[in-house]
Amino acid sequence: MKKSFSHGFTLIELLIVVAIIAILAAIAVPNFLEAQTRSKVSRAQADMRTLATAIETYYVDNNRYPPMAPPTSNFFGGPGGTFIGPSVFIEGRQTISARFIWLTTPIAYITSVFRDPFIPANVGVALNPDGTPNLQYDTYDYVEARTFSPDNAYFNDSLGRGSALSSGAQWHVVSAGPDLINAFGGGHSGQTFHTLGMDYDPTNGTLSAGDIVRIGGGPGPIINFQPAYNRVTGEWNFPGS
Numbered sequence: 001m002k003k004s005f006s007h008g009f010t011l012i013e014l015l016i017v018v019a020i021i022a023i024l025a026a027i028a029v030p031n032f033l034e035a036q037t038r039s040k041v042s043r044a045q046a047d048m049r050t051l052a053t054a055i056e057t058y059y060v061d062n063n064r065y066p067p068m069a070p071p072t073s074n075f076f077g078g079p080g081g082t083f084i085g086p087s088v089f090i091e092g093r094q095t096i097s098a099r100f101i102w103l104t105t106p107i108a109y110i111t112s113v114f115r116d117p118f119i120p121a122n123v124g125v126a127l128n129p130d131g132t133p134n135l136q137y138d139t140y141d142y143v144e145a146r147t148f149s150p151d152n153a154y155f156n157d158s159l160g161r162g163s164a165l166s167s168g169a170q171w172h173v174v175s176a177g178p179d180l181i182n183a184f185g186g187g188h189s190g191q192t193f194h195t196l197g198m199d200y201d202p203t204n205g206t207l208s209a210g211d212i213v214r215i216g217g218g219p220g221p222i223i224n225f226q227p228a229y230n231r232v233t234g235e236w237n238f239p240g241s
Contacts, residue, residue, distance in 0.1 A: 037178050037206045040117040044175040047114045047140070048214040051100075051173050054109035055216060058102065065171050065217060068147040070098035071105070083147075084136050088113045090124055095138040116140050118176040118212075126182035129192050137182045141174040145220030163220025168230030170217025178207045185213045186229040194228040 059065050069075030070085030085098030103109040116139045119126055126137040145163035166172045167185045174185040177200040186197025200210030219232045229236055 034206045038202070041178070041200075041202065041212065043117045044140075044177075044212050045214075047116075048173050048175070048212070050110060051103070051114065051140070051142075052214055052216050054103045055171060055173075057109050059217070061107070064146065065144045066099070066102035066142070068099060068142065068144045071101055072098050087138055089115065089138050093135070093138070095125070095136050096141055097139040099142045100139070114139065116175050118178060118180055120180055126176040127180045129181055129183070129196055134182055137176070141182055141184060142171065143174075143184075144171045145169070145217075149221045163222050164227045166220055166227070167213060167215050168219060168222065168227050168232040169215035170220040172213055172215045172231070175212040177210050177212045179209045181209070183211055185211050185227075185231075187227060197228060199229075199231075 055065060067075075069083045072085035073082050075082055082094070083099075084094045084096055085101070087093040087095035088097040088100070089095070097113055100110070100113040104111070104113060116126070119138060123133050124138060126134045128134045143166045145166045148161040148165055163169060165184070165187055172185050174182065174197075176182040179196070181196050183193045183195075183197035186194055196209050196211070197213075198210045200212045201208065204210075213231065215231050227237075
């Protein structure tokens with residue numbers, strides 16, 4: 001009578017299986033992460049389209065774009081005011097998310113303030129170029145050029161920056177982008193911000209540097225100097241660029 005024996009996998013067979021799993025994981029994980037990034041880019045772009053519609057509708061109703069200073073800030077009380085207010089997302093913090101309250105109250109041009117999908121969840125804010133948290137930037141950066149122009153009844157910017165802060169347009173909205181760094185759309189804050197604030201382009205790599213930026217309202221008031229990147233004219237015209 002012949003006996004039948006059952007046996008398990010040999011060490012070589014187990015090593016082969018492990019190697020196959022490792023190869024499949026090496027292929028699948030990067031593709032999964034890339035898909036996540038592409039999804040966030042699409043969401044940021046969709047949010048910006050909605051915000052653009054809301055901002056332009058606000059203009060139609062009020063004959064001016066939403067001010068950069070939040071209605072909940074101390075900006076309108078006189079000199080020394082700030083361009084931030086109580087955060088929509090972080091209790092007890094003064095941040096830029098309050099700028100979008102103009103679009104939710106008292107008329108709901110948008111139903112709620114959007115969260116930039118590229119804000120790291122474990123930090124809650126965008127990053128500075130050195131990787132430290134940028135504590136004021138808890139969502140998309142909204143900048144309106146008239147706030148920094150001499151014809152603003154509330155604030156006369158001594159530097160006359162105007163649309164030097166809003167990519168050459170009347171306003172811009174900026175997402176930190178996949179590099180997680182909010183470089184203000186390439187504003188004039190210095191050469192580092194100039195470079196990191198270029199337009200994000202996935203053809204340079206899904207996780208490449210650059211902000212996702214949407215502009216609106218046509219050319220803004222440009223007083224003393226141009227922004228690092230004038231998206232209205234498509235020109236780099238920051239001094240020394």
